[in-house]
Amino acid sequence: MNKNIELSFFPFFSGISRDRLAEIEAFSIVQNYEKGATVFESNEPARNLYGLIQGDVDLSILFKEEIITKDIKYEEYISTNIENLEKPIIIEKVKNHDIFGWSALVEPERMTATARCAGDCEIVLIPASDLNQVFNNDPELGYLLSARLNIVIAKRLNSRTKKLVDTWCSLFETERISAV
Numbered sequence: 001m002n003k004n005i006e007l008s009f010f011p012f013f014s015g016i017s018r019d020r021l022a023e024i025e026a027f028s029i030v031q032n033y034e035k036g037a038t039v040f041e042s043n044e045p046a047r048n049l050y051g052l053i054q055g056d057v058d059l060s061i062l063f064k065e066e067i068i069t070k071d072i073k074y075e076e077y078i079s080t081n082i083e084n085l086e087k088p089i090i091i092e093k094v095k096n097h098d099i100f101g102w103s104a105l106v107e108p109e110r111m112t113a114t115a116r117c118a119g120d121c122e123i124v125l126i127p128a129s130d131l132n133q134v135f136n137n138d139p140e141l142g143y144l145l146s147a148r149l150n151i152v153i154a155k156r157l158n159s160r161t162k163k164l165v166d167t168w169c170s171l172f173e174t175e176r177i178s179a180v
Helices: 018-027 129-138 139-171
Strands: 029-033 038-040 048-054 057-074 077-094 114-117 120-125
Touching: 018 077, 018 114, 018 120, 018 129, 038 139, 129 139
Parallel strands: none
Antiparallel strands: 029 120, 038 114, 048 120, 057 077, 057 114
16 A cells, blocks of 8 residues: 555545455555646546545646738739637646546547646646556445546536537627527
């Protein structure tokens, strides 16, 4: 068992037997990240489930926009330029003892956001392949943590939707959007 890891502090792992936690802790790794460090990028292969022990992590998605500008020099000459703008939008702030990187446990196992440290961080990395093996050996545990993972996914989906609606309202100067 890695002495630096105590998964019982994570609500995601609450109520799990000490033996099973010790099994998961044995293959988990604690890493330190400095402020500004990228933990993972959107669309890269998802190999680990992450748990924030201490620090601040921002989950963001990158909005890309093409802007066409025209420069009229003379009546018969128009110059057209295309500018590509990219802007990261923070969709969630991970709190201490939250898990993130759930994509490692869900097909197609690709990250759906970028995780960047907003401050110095201590993060536990739990290899998904090893965790899935534990689930195969203990289907009850696999079911329990899959149900908890669904809650995390739903929360992140709601955050992303709220951010999208807020951005839309801001862009089109409206106060709210009615659901259809």
